[in-house]
Amino acid sequence: MAAQFQTTPLSDALVILGAAGIVIPAFARVRVSPVIGFILVGILAGPKGLGSLVADQPWLGYLTISNPHAIEPFAEFGLILLLFSIGLELSFRRLWGMRRLVFGLGAGELILSALLIGGALYLFGHSSGGAAALGLALALSSTALVLPMVGTTGPIGRPAFAMLLFEDLAIVPIIFFLGALAPQASDAGWAGLVRTIVLGALLIGAMLVLGRVLLPRLFGQAARTKSPELFLSISLLVVIASSLASTAVGLSPIVGAIVAGILIAETDYSSEVEVITAPFRGLALGVFLITVGMSLDVRAIAAAWEKLLLALVAVVLVKAAVTGALLRFSGSRKSVAAETGLLMASPSETTLIVLATASAAGLIAADTAAFWTIVTALGLTITPLLARIGRDAARRVDVHVDPESEAVTSDLKEPRVVIIGYGRVGRLVADMLTRHGRTFVAVDSNIDNVAKARRRGVPVVFGDVARPEMMDRLNLGHAAALILTMDDPVLTVRLTKKVRAWCPGLTIVARARDAGHAAELYRAGATDAVPETLEASLQLSEAVLVELGIAMGPVIASIHEKRAELRQDIMNRGELQQEPPLGRRRLRDALKPN
Known part of the structure; x- marks a missing residue:
């Protein structure tokens, strides 16, 4: 009889760190997305891959993940850190400016995709509640994979972020809606939704008030110690506390993470927080992708590959068509509509949450949930491929410009x-x-x-x-x-x-934009940075001095001299701030005239 392998957390850590340190660089060298690498590691090292052979070959225990549920909290933490980093790139002004995109384009994409997918499933024999649950679940797109590819700015990133942000905000109402549709549900489902909305609004309001007062002081104290460890611990404390608070009132932890990121983005320390949490975010996101791979059973896929392929292609086509059509209707270019549509076409990691909720509520059978879980995992796997196809499609759409651009x-x-x-x-x-x-x-x-x-x-x-x-x-x-x-x-x-x-x-x-931004550019490595505000002031000074009758030569000479002084001052202060973390606002205050 083969010896029984005793599982330890260290063996799971060995697999995860091995994937991050060996497998992923190998995929990057052959220009294959690391996303696919992490998912393949999950397939191979999971309990449905090599992990199923550990009983006969105990040595495989050191190369497999013995307890998939033990690493799920780390995967969830990766998603929370990802949404937190997205919040760091936002501001209240930018969110307000995007309100039409978020609640217009985002709402239209989710609702129309859910109606089309759910309507098709209803025609194929699903109950009305089951079709609604599957339609809403499959209409969601992957925040974890899409935004790292395109960011939150630019012609592709901006509309993609707006749609994904609305979907993240809609997860909690969707879950309560499915609970209300459950066969055993009563009016308590709607009462719970109202209660969560009220408590959530109160919590977000309290976070906004306390965050503006406490966070600058908290991070300021950490900055004065010049201890990276303390700065990191406070950053993670803010993220985790915000996520737990939002979970306590019935909201998704994602909401708390985004709000925490936005609040820190309004302080002087957002750049330092983003840099210091980046390694944890990347590794934890890799853990999430490994858990996605572990949910895939190669034998089950091989047994029903025709149905799985047909279902995945149908979902991708519907979502790509809906997203592309809405973008074209809103005035986007054909190339942007084509690329964004394909990028947003696969299901989401949150699809798995909605599927589990629908199954627990009795809206869909367990085997149906398992089937669409595999479709979702396959969809996440091909997201980088869809992104590549979208870029190629965009180039073909803009072919009248691109050939010359290539030249x-x-x-x-x-x-x-x-x-x-x-x-x-x-x-x-x-x-x-x-x-x-x-x-x-x-x-x-x-x-x-x-x-x-x-x-x-x-x-x-x-x-x-x-x-x-x-x-x-x-x-x-x-x-x-x-x-x-x-x-x-x-x-x-x-x-x-x-x-x-x-x-x-x-x-x-x-x-x-200003002296503070110029100093940040000098720290980043710019040879020269030209602040618009200072140049406008110098031009105004030149104009008024000439109008007052002063000779042009001395005026121009004094303007050049003043410009050189200001530039040297900004560069010197930029060099003084090389030791992290010091705030940009402190630099702007120092540059203000007395």
């Missing part, structure tokens, strides 16, 4: 200036370069701007620089200089950091 980006052997952003600032920079005989290539994500520029013979590329592959095409190692003119301060800092790491000797000149 522009492929010929960068000679040193050229690369301009990111061809709006009003980018156009002026390009005109001045042309006047002085300097060659350049510009990049812009607005297809109308690109088309107009190319009709005038201006070398402008259509693309989203938030994507690494777009930056690779620019061949910055052969560029003479990089000029960042976008009106997106967060993306500008991120690109500056990345490009500086790739090209240490490249000249990077960036547009800054």
Whole structure:
């Protein structure tokens, strides 16, 4: 008789860390998404893969996950950290500006997809309650996979984020709605929903008030100690406490995580919190993907692959068509509609939660829930593939621009200036370069701007620089200089950091909103940062001095001298803030005149 393998948490940790440290880099080297790598690890190392052979081959216990339920809390924590990081990129002003997208486009996408999928399932013999449950579950899209691919800004990321945010907010009402539809349910389901909404509103209001008062002081004390460990522990404390509070009143822990992220984003310490929690977020998200892989039974898939494939294709086609049509109706370009539609087409990790709720409520049978659970897991697996197909479809839709753009980006052997952003600032920079005989290539994500520029013979590329592959095409190692003119301060800092790491000797000149943003750009590696507010002040000073009768020569000389002083002051203060974490607001206050 084979020896019985004694499971320990260390053996599970060995598999997870081995996947993160060995398997995933191997997938990255062959340009395959790490998402697929983590899911394949879950399939192989889970109880339905090699784990089923541990009884006969005890040594396999060191290469498999013996207790899948033990790592589920870590997977949930990964999702919470992911939504927390999304909250860090938001602000109350931005959320208010996105309200029409969230409650218009987001609500339309979820409701219309649920109606079409649920209606089709009702026609195929499901009960009305079961069809409604499955329609709502399958209409959800994956926040955990989509947003890391496209971010929350740009022509693709902005509408995708709006739809995903509405879905995350709708999870709790969906769960209460399904409870009310249960055969054994009474009016208590609706009463519970009203109670949760009231308590949730009170909790969020309390978090907003307390967060604005306590968080700056809490993080300020941690910053003064200059202890990364203390700063990390406080960051995780805020996330976990917010998630537990939202769970206590009946809301999803995701809601608490997002609110916590938004509150910290309003402080001076959001960048440091984002950086210090990133390793935990990535590893915990990998654990979640491994649990998705463990839910897949290869033998069950092989036995019913035709039905599973048909169901998955039907869901993907319906959701892609609905999302693409709504985006086109709202005025988005064809390429954006095509790419976003395919990106949002697969089911979500929260689909699994809704399926479990529907099964517990008696709306769907256990075997039906198991079937659609496999469909959902397969859908999560092919999400990177759908994203790649969406990008190819977008390029074909914009074929009248892209072939020329390829020609522009492929010929960068000679040193050229690369301009990111061809709006009003980018156009002026390009005109001045042309006047002085300097060659350049510009990049812009607005297809109308690109088309107009190319009709005038201006070398402008259509693309989203938030994507690494777009930056690779620019061949910055052969560029003479990089000029960042976008009106997106967060993306500008991120690109500056990345490009500086790739090209240490490249000249990077960036547009800054104010002195604080300029100092942040200098810390990120910018050669020069030009604050709009300071330049406007200098131009006003020049105009009034000339009108007062002072000679033009001394005025221009004094303006140049003052500009140099301000620039050196900003650079010096940026260097002083290299030791994390110090707030941007403190820098802005220091730069204010007495």
